[in-house]
Amino acid sequence: xxxxxxxxxxxxxxxxxxxxxxxxxxxxxxxxxxxxxxxxxxxxxxxxxxxxxxxxxxxxx
Numbered sequence: 177x178x179x180x181x182x183x184x185x186x187x188x189x190x191x192x193x194x195x196x197x198x199x200x201x202x203x204x205x206x207x208x209x210x211x212x213x214x215x216x217x218x219x220x221x222x223x224x225x226x227x228x229x230x231x232x233x234x235x236x237x
Contacts, residue, residue: 181217184210188226195222 180202187198199210215221220228 178217181214184214184222185218185225188222189229198222 184198184202187193187201193201195211196207199207202210204210204213211222214225218225
């Protein structure tokens with residue numbers, strides 16, 4: 177996993193930023209493109225990854 181996807185995983189697991197905000201922070205032109213790249217690199221969507229932390233409150237929009 178490259179640095180950008182590692183950073184995305186951090187934001188998804190440790191912050192309440194929504195997917196659109198994370199995509200913008202990482203320099204993606206839109207959240208759809210970010211979601212496609214994230215799924216290709218990690219095997220799951222950003223929401224699936226975020227929801228894989230059972231003790232985390234779900235802040236996804």
